[in-house]
Amino acid sequence: MYLLPPLTDGRILRRYKRFLADVELEDGRRVTAHCANTGAMTSCWAPGAPVQLSFSNSTKRKLAWTLERVDMGCGWVGVNTARVNGMIARAIELKQIPQLSGYQTMQSEPWFEDLHHPRSRLDLLLSDGRRADAYVEIKNVTLLENEAIMFPDAVTVRGRKHLELLGEAVKMGFRGVIVFALNRPEGKYFQPAGSIDPEYANTLQQTLVKGVEIVIVRLKHLTQGVIVAGSASSGPAGLTSTQ
Helix, strand or coil, X not given: XXXXXXXXXXXXXXXXXXXXXEEEEXXXXXXXXXXXXXXXXXXXXXXXXXXXXXXXXXXXXXXXXXXXXXXXXXXXXXXXXXXXXHHHHHHHHCCCCHHHCCEEEXXXXXXXXXXXXXCEECCEEEEEECCCCEEEEEEEECEEECCEEEECCCCCHHXXXXXXXXXXXXXXXXXXXXXXXXXXXXXXXXXXXXXXXXXXXXXXXXXXHCCCEEEEEEEEECCCXXXXXXXXXXXXXXXXXXX
């Protein structure tokens, strides 16, 4: 399990300027929390929804509180994208994601470069295993529409670049893997949000044909932390995952 810091209950009042959220705590205090999420957070918050915040007494921070998760009526939605890499890395260490097991070494934020792209960082590099070393990129997936959980919830040029880098990694003999972490309890399958960012959806399909692998992981929130409740693979023939 990936352990979360101590959490404080409240209700969200509004989210604004992308990185700010006003929250009323249980004791009646109103605080402004940092919202570590660059997306639109569509379907992930509404005025009055229950939330949980973490607190930091670091003097280097402008805001002591951080928005961690929101309950939209069916359970916690993980909205702090800064935590998802740690959740997936912990699950790999615990051998909870079979598609990424068998490696002895894991490096966070490795550099990658090729002839077509400047030097860039990806999320993980898995090495010393039975299979080719694997470059891994991780995406937090929270957009809900009907029974689909989708990514992205806003146009993402950076996300398209990551897909292109993974495709180049495959050409160079590495595994290129994108992990879509479904970070809410609702929804029965994953699909790219083509209506929001058609270029991302097209790039995803193209890179799959080139050999990039999709791993879809379901995250489950508990009182003190988060676990992986299941995983599935997908390829060019289909981009869905059941629970």
